[in-house]
Amino acid sequence: KQEVTQIPAALSVPEGENLVLNCSFTDSAIYNLQWFRQDPGKGLTSLLLIQSSQREQTSGRLNASLDKSSGRSTLYIAASQPGDSATYLCAVSDGGAQKLVFGQGTRLTINP
Amino acid sequence: EPEVTQTPSHQVTQMGQEVILRCVPISNHLYFYWYRQILGQKVEFLVSFYNNEISEKSEIFDDQFSVERPDGSNFTLKIRSTKLEDSAMYFCASLKGAGAYEQYFGPGTRLTVT
DSSP: OOOEEEEOSEEEEETTOOEEEEEEESOOOOSEEEEEEEOTTSOEEEEEEEETTOSEEEETTEEEEEETTTTEEEEEEOSOOGGGOEEEEEEEESSTTSOOEEOOOEEEEEEO | OOOOEEEOSEEEEOTTOOEEEEEEOOTTOOEEEEEEEOTTSOEEEEEEEETTEEEEEOTTOOTTEEEEOOSSSOEEEEESSOOGGGOEEEEEEEEOBTTBOOOEEOOOEEEEEO
16 A cells, blocks of 8 residues: 655745755555645645656756655755745655545745 | 636535535546545545546545536535544545646535534
């Protein structure tokens, strides 16, 4: 059974810093990995999707990498801003349209 | 930009009552999902739906739950007899398919069972 773990559970950094969020999964036979952002009491906003054949994806100040063989992904946020404060979730799928299995998230606070 | 919508945003119901949560997926998407998130816990999968039938369901999705796509736009989740432990945020998601595998989530319905 796939298990997804995110470390750290919470992170607080000053504005402007670059930071890395970590995600690990127990079964390397994944098809996709997706990173989401969740604001308090709100829905999930998709940030990046990495397919298993890819090593990384970039969107603006966000860069996600995937090391499938070691069961790890990282989300790199450059030049953090207070508006980046949210919970970041990673989720994996073992098939193109299969269910997502989520980690518990990293709650990120960017201090002005 | 197209988005997944859900109604209502908040539903309060008494234990034992039936509730129907509604979702309108993105119009050209083919795969539909329900997930839930109990307060402070992980988002967990309930059911997936494709070609007018359930393609996968979790152990949570027992006989008290059902899904339906009654027309070309709506996708519903029905809980027949709600329990206190059904209190959670319920998210609908859709996926286009045909090589596009990003799941798009709605804003959620907060269900409170009293």
